[in-house]
Amino acid sequence: MPSVDAAKKVIFVVLDGAADRPTVNGKTPLMAASVSFFDHLAAEGILGIMDVIAPGIPPGSDTAHLSLLGYAPEAVYTGRGPFEAAGVGIDVRPGDIAFRGNFATLKDGVVVDRRAGRINDTHELAEEIRKRAHLDCDFIFKESVGHRAALLLRGEGLSPTISPTDPLHAGMPIVSATPVSNDRASTRTARFVNEFTQQVHSILKDLPINRERERQGKLPANTVLLRGAGAVPHLVPFEERTGLKAAVIAATALVIGIGKLTGMHYIPTRGATGHVNSNIKGKVDNVNKALKNHDFILLNIKGADEAGHDGNFDVKSSFLSHVDHVLSDLDIDDSTIVVITADHSTPVSLREHSGDPVPFLIWGKGVRTDQINEYTEPCAAQGGMHRIRGLDMTPVLMDLLGKQKKFGA
Amino acid sequence: MPSVDAAKKVIFVVLDGAADRPTVNGKTPLMAASVSFFDHLAAEGILGIMDVIAPGIPPGSDTAHLSLLGYAPEAVYTGRGPFEAAGVGIDVRPGDIAFRGNFATLKDGVVVDRRAGRINDTHELAEEIRKRAHLDCDFIFKESVGHRAALLLRGEGLSPTISPTDPLHAGMPIVSATPVSNDRASTRTARFVNEFTQQVHSILKDLPINRERERQGKLPANTVLLRGAGAVPHLVPFEERTGLKAAVIAATALVIGIGKLTGMHYIPTRGATGHVNSNIKGKVDNVNKALKNHDFILLNIKGADEAGHDGNFDVKSSFLSHVDHVLSDLDIDDSTIVVITADHSTPVSLREHSGDPVPFLIWGKGVRTDQINEYTEPCAAQGGMHRIRGLDMTPVLMDLLGKQKKFGA
Numbered sequence: 001m002p003s004v005d006a007a008k009k010v011i012f013v014v015l016d017g018a019a020d021r022p023t024v025n026g027k028t029p030l031m032a033a034s035v036s037f038f039d040h041l042a043a044e045g046i047l048g049i050m051d052v053i054a055p056g057i058p059p060g061s062d063t064a065h066l067s068l069l070g071y072a073p074e075a076v077y078t079g080r081g082p083f084e085a086a087g088v089g090i091d092v093r094p095g096d097i098a099f100r101g102n103f104a105t106l107k108d109g110v111v112v113d114r115r116a117g118r119i120n121d122t123h124e125l126a127e128e129i130r131k132r133a134h135l136d137c138d139f140i141f142k143e144s145v146g147h148r149a150a151l152l153l154r155g156e157g158l159s160p161t162i163s164p165t166d167p168l169h170a171g172m173p174i175v176s177a178t179p180v181s182n183d184r185a186s187t188r189t190a191r192f193v194n195e196f197t198q199q200v201h202s203i204l205k206d207l208p209i210n211r212e213r214e215r216q217g218k219l220p221a222n223t224v225l226l227r228g229a230g231a232v233p234h235l236v237p238f239e240e241r242t243g244l245k246a247a248v249i250a251a252t253a254l255v256i257g258i259g260k261l262t263g264m265h266y267i268p269t270r271g272a273t274g275h276v277n278s279n280i281k282g283k284v285d286n287v288n289k290a291l292k293n294h295d296f297i298l299l300n301i302k303g304a305d306e307a308g309h310d311g312n313f314d315v316k317s318s319f320l321s322h323v324d325h326v327l328s329d330l331d332i333d334d335s336t337i338v339v340i341t342a343d344h345s346t347p348v349s350l351r352e353h354s355g356d357p358v359p360f361l362i363w364g365k366g367v368r369t370d371q372i373n374e375y376t377e378p379c380a381a382q383g384g385m386h387r388i389r390g391l392d393m394t395p396v397l398m399d400l401l402g403k404q405k406k407f408g409a
Numbered sequence: 410m411p412s413v414d415a416a417k418k419v420i421f422v423v424l425d426g427a428a429d430r431p432t433v434n435g436k437t438p439l440m441a442a443s444v445s446f447f448d449h450l451a452a453e454g455i456l457g458i459m460d461v462i463a464p465g466i467p468p469g470s471d472t473a474h475l476s477l478l479g480y481a482p483e484a485v486y487t488g489r490g491p492f493e494a495a496g497v498g499i500d501v502r503p504g505d506i507a508f509r510g511n512f513a514t515l516k517d518g519v520v521v522d523r524r525a526g527r528i529n530d531t532h533e534l535a536e537e538i539r540k541r542a543h544l545d546c547d548f549i550f551k552e553s554v555g556h557r558a559a560l561l562l563r564g565e566g567l568s569p570t571i572s573p574t575d576p577l578h579a580g581m582p583i584v585s586a587t588p589v590s591n592d593r594a595s596t597r598t599a600r601f602v603n604e605f606t607q608q609v610h611s612i613l614k615d616l617p618i619n620r621e622r623e624r625q626g627k628l629p630a631n632t633v634l635l636r637g638a639g640a641v642p643h644l645v646p647f648e649e650r651t652g653l654k655a656a657v658i659a660a661t662a663l664v665i666g667i668g669k670l671t672g673m674h675y676i677p678t679r680g681a682t683g684h685v686n687s688n689i690k691g692k693v694d695n696v697n698k699a700l701k702n703h704d705f706i707l708l709n710i711k712g713a714d715e716a717g718h719d720g721n722f723d724v725k726s727s728f729l730s731h732v733d734h735v736l737s738d739l740d741i742d743d744s745t746i747v748v749i750t751a752d753h754s755t756p757v758s759l760r761e762h763s764g765d766p767v768p769f770l771i772w773g774k775g776v777r778t779d780q781i782n783e784y785t786e787p788c789a790a791q792g793g794m795h796r797i798r799g800l801d802m803t804p805v806l807m808d809l810l811g812k813q814k815k816f817g818a
Contacts, residue, residue: 004758004759004760004761005758005759006758006759366430366431366756366758367430367431368430368431368437368765368786368787368790369431369435369787370787370790370791371787371791384458384787384790384791385790385796386458386790386795386796387795387796388464389464392463392464392465394465395463395464395465395466395764396464396465396764397465398465399465399466399467399763399764399765402759402761402763404465404466404467404763404764405467406466406467406468406469406761406762407462407466407467407468407469407472407482408468408469408470408471408472408473408482408486408489409469409470409471409488409489409637
């Protein structure tokens with residue numbers, strides 16, 4: 001059989017929330033940024049815009065990454081909890097029900113701070129919960145970075161269709177979980193969640209560590225708010241689907257969790273924070289090392305999304321310039337396909353995700369080049385790939401590697 | 410009712426496998442070819458790119474032609490056999506199970522040559538099979554050009570979900586057909602196929618014609634390998650769907666078969682081989698004649714696909730130049746819409762079909778022209794039609810003829 005003259009590996013770079021709307025002098029943060037490396041890739045590659053879910057639909061980071069990796073979110077996604085839980089290191093199994101959690105401050109039934117004064121070390125609090133809480137089903141509770149945590153329920157007769165306990169805004173009362181549908185499993189799951197919530201408050205409220213925080217004028221972490229209930233889906237491993245040995249390099253539990261749930265090798269990076277101060281250079285070094293024994297590397301860089309949520313145009317723009325500069329150290333050659341894209345737009349004007357399409361570029365052997373030599377939202381819209389959907393991305397890449405299965409003969 | 414001022418006929422030219430990737434000096438074979446006729450049509454017409462199936466999915470020639478003619482392959486396609494069988498002249502009926510076949514050379518159970526030394530005349534061998542083979546269902550076996558043949562099984566309780574007997578590579582043992590699903594019909598069909606295979610070997614191995622081949626140092630044609638099992642679908646005739654009286658002009662059994670199964674009139678061309686040496690001029694003469702009493706002519710020209718599978722850039726490119734030159738004799742005028750496209754890309758770098766979109770141009774009355782005046786992959790990507798799917802092509806053409814049914818009122 002003749003050898004196939006195609007690239008062998010893919011570096012898939014997701015600039016989380018990087019896409020935007022024209023805001024300052026008619027420019028987006030990406031247009032205002034200096035991204036000579038991306039522009040170089042654009043000049044040699046092909047560009048397009050992508051509806052990660054569908055036109056006008058703002059994706060979550062979870063559904064977006066699933067879609068980009070070829071998992072139809074409509075089929076596998078019930079909530080964010082499972083991916084967060086996997087990301088913080090809980091050994092999740094298909095059918096488990098999982099939640100994202102926040103350590104928070106409760107006073108007279110009202111949530112006075114959803115992050116317990118941005119508490120940082122919650123290990124001891126979590127240990128107490130693990131030791132002393134008891135439910136009529138198996139559960140795993142694990143703390144994550146900052147005020148974050150995850151809860152997993154395991155057993156027969158559980159359901160993710162229950163409402164969150166997190167009121168989502170400070171100054172509101174903590175909410176009882178209620179079944180969204182009226183079946184027995186939802187009712188039972190809501191009961192467990194409410195029991196857990198009550199027990200956690202009893203366990204935490206009088207702990208010395210919280211007494212000490214109060215003495216220091218800090219807010220006590222005396223509750224855990226839960227949201228993002230979801231059932232852990234069965235995801236056919238990415239390598240089984242594609243034949244590509246894959247790694248994920250990311251800072252946020254969510255993306256790490258999606259990587260883990262799809263069977264990717266998670267490579268941690270020291271100093272990767274998910275903020276604009278993250279150690280991007282360390283991530284690039286890890287990508288270059290991972291290229292030696294992986295075929296597909298998912299690199300998520302979170303900072304631009306955060307700047308978008310903060311509504312900070314200048315921070316977003318200068319972060320993108322910085323990322324471009326650091327990513328120019330990626331080891332790319334004839335054997336590598338590089339994708340630069342975003343999982344969604346997070347316009348600084350909205351401070352939230354939007355359904356605007358994201359720009360993408362594909363660089364590497366076999367790519368049909370176009371006339372475009374700048375990586376911006378409007379330039380990408382003129383690119384030779386036109387407009388595709390997030391779910392199209394994996395087949396397009398597999399095809400560039402000469403590995404996409406033919407339909408027909 | 411006012412008379413409609415629109416074209417009346419369509420010449421639909423499929424340059425099989427013509428689309429490619431940039432390979433030599435950043436050019437595709439089409440970019441390197443001299444195609445002044447296509448460029449002229451491009452200048453006066455409109456261009457675009459087309460995912461014949463979906464982005465990144467490599468089409469077979471079978472699924473591609475079905476899609477281009479408006480038959481959703483997901484709904485009607487189970488395998489290539491039925492179209493090959495129809496193409497070689499077997500009177501196929503919906504529900505029949507059909508296979509593509511190769512006369513081949515078997516030695517001690519191993520396939521030493523999948524084409525029996527590129528045997529040419531197999532009529533006498535096929536006659537012996539027809540006379541002497543016996544199965545517990547009706548069957549039709551027919552030889553085609555070169556080493557090719559087709560087998561059809563007819564009767565109740567048959568199924569196409571069985572594995573091929575063709576190992577696909579020389580030096581491998583012939584394979585027993587096995588049911589892919591474990592139902593009774595699949596098991597029964599696999600048994601018939603294996604009985605047929607054994608009987609064919611017994612019939613052929615000692616025939617004088619094979620003894621004579623061996624004396625001449627040629628490989629005997631002592632087996633028939635089967636693959637591409639499929640159930641003959643019910644396809645609503647093209648004329649019933651569109652009101653267009655259609656003809657197919659092609660060399661390969663597959664395309665002829667798709668034409669026949671959709672009720673098109675097949676017009677044979679002397680010297681049309683499906684290779685780069687084919688009689689393209691004869692095909693063009695046939696198109697011009699057919700225009701007198703047909704509204705839609707499907708012209709398939711195969712050579713570029715063959716050159717792509719051979720990995721031969723120069724042959725592919727110069728064949729396209731040649732085809733362009735010969736096609737400039739097409740009788741086109743105000744009453745004719747012309748489409749120039751490909752059924753799929755067959756990049757010389759892959760030697761296989763790829764999922765890259767194909768370029769297309771549409772020329773004729775009523776077409777909104779664009780700025781593009783070259784028929785190449787990157788120019789087509791800048792065309793006014795943007796990016797469509799194969800299944801969109803028939804409605805677009807029907808609409809140009811003023812015949813597309815309105816949805817709504």
